[in-house]
Amino acid sequence: MNRLVKDNILKGITYIASALSVIVLAAILWYLVSNGLSLISSDLIVGDYYATTENAAISNDYIYDESAIGEYTGEGYYSAKWGIALEDITTAHNDEEISVVYVDPNSPFMHMNSLVSGEDGMALSLTEGSSIQNIYYLDEAGETVFLSRVKMADAQNTIAVLDANATGIVSINYESIGGGIRGSIFATLYLIGISLLISLPIGISSAIYLHEYASKNKINSLIRQGIDTLTGVPSIVYGLMGVTVLFPVTQLAGATSTSILLGGLTLAIMLLPTIIRSTEEALIVVPQSLRDGSLSLGATKSQTIFKVVLPCAVNGILTGVLLGIGRVIGESAALVYTTSTVINDNPTILSQGTSLSLMIWSIMSGEQPNYELASAISLIILVIVFAINFIVKIIGKRLAKSFV
Amino acid sequence: METCFDVKNIDLFYGDKQALKDVNMEIYKNRVTAFIGPSGCGKSTFIRCLNRMNDLIEGCKVSGEIIKDGLDIYSPKQDIVDLRTRVGMVFQKPNPFPMSIYDNIAYGPRCQGLKDKKKLDEIVTTSLKQVALYDEVADRLGDSAIGLSGGQQQRLCIARCIAMSPEVILMDEPTSALDPISTSKIEDLCLELKKDYTIVIVTHNMQQAARISDYTAFFLLGEVVEMDETDTIFSHPKDKRTENYITGRFG
Numbered sequence: 001m002n003r004l005v006k007d008n009i010l011k012g013i014t015y016i017a018s019a020l021s022v023i024v025l026a027a028i029l030w031y032l033v034s035n036g037l038s039l040i041s042s043d044l045i046v047g048d049y050y051a052t053t054e055n056a057a058i059s060n061d062y063i064y065d066e067s068a069i070g071e072y073t074g075e076g077y078y079s080a081k082w083g084i085a086l087e088d089i090t091t092a093h094n095d096e097e098i099s100v101v102y103v104d105p106n107s108p109f110m111h112m113n114s115l116v117s118g119e120d121g122m123a124l125s126l127t128e129g130s131s132i133q134n135i136y137y138l139d140e141a142g143e144t145v146f147l148s149r150v151k152m153a154d155a156q157n158t159i160a161v162l163d164a165n166a167t168g169i170v171s172i173n174y175e176s177i178g179g180g181i182r183g184s185i186f187a188t189l190y191l192i193g194i195s196l197l198i199s200l201p202i203g204i205s206s207a208i209y210l211h212e213y214a215s216k217n218k219i220n221s222l223i224r225q226g227i228d229t230l231t232g233v234p235s236i237v238y239g240l241m242g243v244t245v246l247f248p249v250t251q252l253a254g255a256t257s258t259s260i261l262l263g264g265l266t267l268a269i270m271l272l273p274t275i276i277r278s279t280e281e282a283l284i285v286v287p288q289s290l291r292d293g294s295l296s297l298g299a300t301k302s303q304t305i306f307k308v309v310l311p312c313a314v315n316g317i318l319t320g321v322l323l324g325i326g327r328v329i330g331e332s333a334a335l336v337y338t339t340s341t342v343i344n345d346n347p348t349i350l351s352q353g354t355s356l357s358l359m360i361w362s363i364m365s366g367e368q369p370n371y372e373l374a375s376a377i378s379l380i381i382l383v384i385v386f387a388i389n390f391i392v393k394i395i396g397k398r399l400a401k402s403f404v
Numbered sequence: 405m406e407t408c409f410d411v412k413n414i415d416l417f418y419g420d421k422q423a424l425k426d427v428n429m430e431i432y433k434n435r436v437t438a439f440i441g442p443s444g445c446g447k448s449t450f451i452r453c454l455n456r457m458n459d460l461i462e463g464c465k466v467s468g469e470i471i472k473d474g475l476d477i478y479s480p481k482q483d484i485v486d487l488r489t490r491v492g493m494v495f496q497k498p499n500p501f502p503m504s505i506y507d508n509i510a511y512g513p514r515c516q517g518l519k520d521k522k523k524l525d526e527i528v529t530t531s532l533k534q535v536a537l538y539d540e541v542a543d544r545l546g547d548s549a550i551g552l553s554g555g556q557q558q559r560l561c562i563a564r565c566i567a568m569s570p571e572v573i574l575m576d577e578p579t580s581a582l583d584p585i586s587t588s589k590i591e592d593l594c595l596e597l598k599k600d601y602t603i604v605i606v607t608h609n610m611q612q613a614a615r616i617s618d619y620t621a622f623f624l625l626g627e628v629v630e631m632d633e634t635d636t637i638f639s640h641p642k643d644k645r646t647e648n649y650i651t652g653r654f655g
Binding site for chain 1: 455457460462485486488489492493495497499500501502511512515516561564565568
């Protein structure tokens, strides 16, 4: 009886422990979804982070014809006179704006020229999602009237004013939406690509050396111990090492400041222990009898490794790749010094930029932390991790199949 | 009768432990030579000396000579990879590679650089026919070899070995993991194969040695106690220890 009670208590503890971890996971997910889900849209994913201001005038060769402007039955307040529909929104930056939801193809707002110096005269058209800052229009007397943001008040009022008073549009000042994370998504993908491209060949080769070639002497056990120690080094230390040691290397490639390349190289070094360890674990599992069989058939050692051992270990190696990708996506400390914390909408390998995780850090460390955008980015990170997990598993299955 | 291996004064150490003590014997071509003896007596260790598989074990040191075709296989001049193409091996547990049946057999020739599909097809077919496996697997050569039964796997391993057209096939307790029917198939195979190959087989099963071998060597504690024609060993053993072992008084 006593033994049974003990058994049940132990069982209960394990149940509670696993339930607790599930609850914590669910709570995190719930927090992210409730805060960030409303922000997730295609604009968030493909849009720029920084809003750009455009100042545009209606082009001279446009002839206004009210009858050419079509009907619109979607959301927002529509002006059938000017062919534009507006609505009130709150942006990712927590600003209240008047946003364009629809522009008719024959509307004057589709036939404009830029007034911004440098782009002067370039053809422009008002895009959906932009927010309107002010409008100059002609009244019935032919005078130019300035409709400021304050006078516009909200979408409904703006449409009403334009419909009632305007006889022509002169120019418009509007902002693209901003708050998008496209640049950071690309920067993250660059980081994953660069770090894996470097750490995978080196890591797998080192693991092969350590497990297949190295004899059990002092030097090799020292190497092994070193690799194990590297796993425990805090990532900020890798970041410091990267900016001091690897920066000259990226200078050779043409970098003038910290760059995504520098971040990728740093992460590659950070991933090495993970990849070496997981590859070695995978090699250990491959039965010695297969190596014996291959060698006894007159295969050389390298033939044995590449034709028999590695294909058997491919799933374990992919697990290492997965862990590596997860670490790259989640890393922020090592990147603070190496890729900088400046959000970049159009990152290149040699420019600065932030990964998604680092972008969260950037957003949250400002004067007004933006919890909603941070949660939305976290959700997207989760989705990317799931997607990569899925893809790697499919590749693993394919490889295993092609080997059978 | 031609000599295949001429073994002279082989001593083998695993670290400090001596596993083989002054082994001398001649192994003849196109004969089946069986090694018998209790567990841990060094017979498997010795058979692995014949194609230098012991090189893979760390801390293993061999002294003495094994002459094959006029060259000591332990001399630095010996190309080990080449030696293993001439001296094939079948292991205790079937160890097919996790590939298709076809790829398993084509593995050895491919490693030697053979790419001609026609030749490979021919090698695969003849090898499978020689081990009497062809009829059983002819329609599923592309299937994984892991799906075969234990006995089929072991015959596949023998076929894989034959595909290299070696001179010698070493078999390290090839039937110890198999059921009696598969065992008898492999024994028949040995008798069949000795026309073309020299076979050396390690076995725990004395009846098996008596059934298939021409020569038998009795190992005990790393020494060869007695080696002679199989009939002589089993009917008139010269050494008292051999007699005790084969009559089942110990071991």
